[in-house]
Amino acid sequence: MWLSHRITRAIALAMMFAGSLAHAEEYLETEESVHSHPTVMDAWFNGKAEVYIQDGLFAKVFPELRRDFAEEGIIAYGWSMTALQGNPVGGRDQDFQFTNLTDFGVDFDLETIAGIEGLSARISGSSASGNDLTEDVGATIPVNAVFSGDSTRFFEMYLEQEWGDEQWNLRVGRLAVGWEYGLDYDVFTNYLSAAYRLNVFGLDANTPNFSVIPFANWGARLRWTPNENWKLQASFMNGSPQDFADDNLHGLEFDFQPGRGSFLIAEGTYQWSATEQQRRSSGRLPGRITLGTYFDTGEFDHLDGSGRTGRDVGSVYGIVRQKVWEPEPLTDRGVHVWSAVTHAWNESLVTFPWYVNGGLLWFGPLESRQHDNLALGFANGWFSDSLQGQSTESVLSASYTFYINDVLDITPNVQYVVQPGGRSNTDDALILGVLFYLTL
Ligand SMILES: *[C@@H]1O[C@H](CO)[C@@H](O)[C@H](O)[C@H]1NC(C)=O
Ligand SMILES: *[C@@H]1O[C@H](CO)[C@@H](O)[C@H](O)[C@H]1NC(C)=O
Ligand SMILES: *[C@@H]1O[C@H](CO)[C@@H](O)[C@H](O)[C@H]1NC(C)=O
Numbered sequence: 553m554w555l556s557h558r559i560t561r562a563i564a565l566a567m568m569f570a571g572s573l574a575h576a577e578e579y580l581e582t583e584e585s586v587h588s589h590p591t592v593m594d595a596w597f598n599g600k601a602e603v604y605i606q607d608g609l610f611a612k613v614f615p616e617l618r619r620d621f622a623e624e625g626i627i628a629y630g631w632s633m634t635a636l637q638g639n640p641v642g643g644r645d646q647d648f649q650f651t652n653l654t655d656f657g658v659d660f661d662l663e664t665i666a667g668i669e670g671l672s673a674r675i676s677g678s679s680a681s682g683n684d685l686t687e688d689v690g691a692t693i694p695v696n697a698v699f700s701g702d703s704t705r706f707f708e709m710y711l712e713q714e715w716g717d718e719q720w721n722l723r724v725g726r727l728a729v730g731w732e733y734g735l736d737y738d739v740f741t742n743y744l745s746a747a748y749r750l751n752v753f754g755l756d757a758n759t760p761n762f763s764v765i766p767f768a769n770w771g772a773r774l775r776w777t778p779n780e781n782w783k784l785q786a787s788f789m790n791g792s793p794q795d796f797a798d799d800n801l802h803g804l805e806f807d808f809q810p811g812r813g814s815f816l817i818a819e820g821t822y823q824w825s826a827t828e829q830q831r832r833s834s835g836r837l838p839g840r841i842t843l844g845t846y847f848d849t850g851e852f853d854h855l856d857g858s859g860r861t862g863r864d865v866g867s868v869y870g871i872v873r874q875k876v877w878e879p880e881p882l883t884d885r886g887v888h889v890w891s892a893v894t895h896a897w898n899e900s901l902v903t904f905p906w907y908v909n910g911g912l913l914w915f916g917p918l919e920s921r922q923h924d925n926l927a928l929g930f931a932n933g934w935f936s937d938s939l940q941g942q943s944t945e946s947v948l949s950a951s952y953t954f955y956i957n958d959v960l961d962i963t964p965n966v967q968y969v970v971q972p973g974g975r976s977n978t979d980d981a982l983i984l985g986v987l988f989y990l991t992l
Contacts, residue, residue, distance in 0.1 A: 603659065628657070632990040634652070634989070635652070635986070637984065639694060642972075643978065650747035651700075652681055652698060656992065671712070674705040678766035679705075679743075681979075683699070691981070693745065693746070718776070721774070721776075724771075728766075734756075736890060739888065743911075744987045748931065751988070752892040754908075754909075761796055769789055771815075772849065785818070785820075790810060815849075819842060819843070821840055821841070821842040828882060840873055843868075847866065867896040867902075875900040888913045890911060890912075899936045900919050902934075902936060908930070912927075930949075964985070
C-alpha cells in the first residue's frame with residue numbers, strides 16, 4: 553500500500569501545523585491586521601524574498617525583538633515550504649512523498665548601520681529534505697518546486713548599492729538568477745509544480761547556470777527602473793551551480809571559474825498601470841510584458857549520449873500578464889491571465905527547445921475570503937530531437953490557496969501530467985497534494 557505509514561506521518565504533520573495555526577491566530581488577535589497579502593499586483597518585485605517586519609511567526613512570538621533589530625537596520629526573514637504529494641494513478645509507480653525547503657537569511661541596511669547611503673547586504677541559507685515524487689511519476693518537469701535534495705546549504709551573499717533616486721541598483725556576490733529573471737513573482741508563487749513555480753521551467757531546465765533557489769553562484773546584476781513602467785536589468789554570472797548541487801558540498805563551492813565560460817542574461821519589462829481615474833471610467837486594467845534572453849558560453853554534453861560536447865547555449869523568452877476582470881474598481885481582487893514561452897538552442901544540447909505555459913489566477917474569488925486565490929495552469933515542453941523516445945510532456949494544474957493568516961497559507965493542488973518524461977509508454981499521472989507555506 554502506497555499510503556501505509558506515510559499517511560500517519562502526514563496526519564501527524566497536519567496536526568502539528570494545525571497546532572501552530574491555532575497559536576498564530578491567538579497571536580494575531582493581539583495585533584491589528586497589518587499584512588499586505590496578496591502583494592499589490594502592479595508593484596515591482598525587488599528580486600528577493602519579501603520581508604514585512606510585522607508578518608511571520610517570529611514577529612508574532614517576538615514582536616519587539618524583530619522591530620528593535622529592524623530599527624537598527626538588521627532584518628531577519630525566513631519561509632518554509634512543505635509539500636505532501638502522491639500519485640494514486642499513473643506514472644512509473646504509485647507513491648506518496650514529503651519534501652520540504654526552508655530559506656532563511658538576514659538583510660543588513662548599511663545606511664542605518666554604517667551611514668553608507670543606499671548600501672545593503674544579504675546573507676542567507678537553506679535547509680532541504682524529503683523525497684522526490686517526480687522520480688516516481690517519471691516526469692522531467694518537477695511535480696513541485698520544493699524538493700531540493702537533502703542538505704543544509706549556504707545560499708546568497710551579496711552587496712547591493714542603490715543610487716540615482718533608487719533608479720539604479722547594482723548587486724554583486726553570490727546570486728540566484730532565478731530570483732530576478734524569468735518570473736512574475738506575484739503570479740508564479742501561487743503554484744506548486746515547477747512547471748510554473750518559481751521560474752518559467754524552460755529556462756532553468758536547459759542550463760544549470762540559470763541558478764534557482766537554493767543555489768547561487770558568483771555574479772553581478774545591474775538594474776535600471778527609470779519610472780513605474782519600465783524595468784531593465786542584465787547580469788553576468790560565473791561558476792557552475794551544478795558543481796555544488798551536490799548535497800555534500802553544502803553550497804560552499806566558491807571557486808571562480810573564468811575558464812569555464814560565461815552566463816549572460818538581459819531582461820526588460822514594461823507594465824501598464826492605469827490611473828485611478830482611468831480604472832474607474834474606462835475599466836482599464838493593469839498588465840505587463842517581459843522579454844529576455846540569455847547566452848551561456850560553457851561546455852555542454854550532447855544529449856544523444858555520444859559523449860561529445862558542444863558550446864553556446866542560448867534562449868529567448870517572453871512573459872505576458874493581463875488583469876481581465878475585477879469585481880469592483882481599484883481592488884486587488886479579480887482575474888489575471890498570463891502566458892510565457894521560451895525558445896532555446898542548440899537543440900543537440902538543450903532538453904526543451906520550446907516550452908510554453910500559462911494560466912489563470914483569481915485573487916479573492918469569494919468576497920468573504922479576499923486573500924485566497926485560485927490558480928489554474930497548463931504547461932507543455934517539447935523535447936530535443938536528440939532525446940530518442942521523448943516527445944512532449946504536458947502538465948495541467950489547479951490549486952486553491954487558503955490564506956489562514958500572515959504566518960500560514962495552505963494550498964491543495966491537483967495535477968495531471970500527460971506523457972511523463974515525454975515517453976508514450978509511461979501512463980499519464982494524476983497527482984494530489986498540498987503545500988504548506990509558512991512565513992517565519
Ligand atoms: C522537514 O523539515 C523539518 C525541519 O528541518 C524536519 O524535521 C522534517 O523531518 C522535514 N520533513 C521531511 C518530510 O523531510
Ligand atoms: C554552465 O554549465 C555547464 C554545464 O553544466 C558548464 O560546463 C559551464 O561551464 C557552465 N557555465 C558557466 C558560465 O559557469
Ligand atoms: C549544435 O552544436 C553541435 C555541437 O557543438 C554542433 O556540432 C552543431 O553544428 C550545432 N548546431 C547548430 C545548428 O548550430
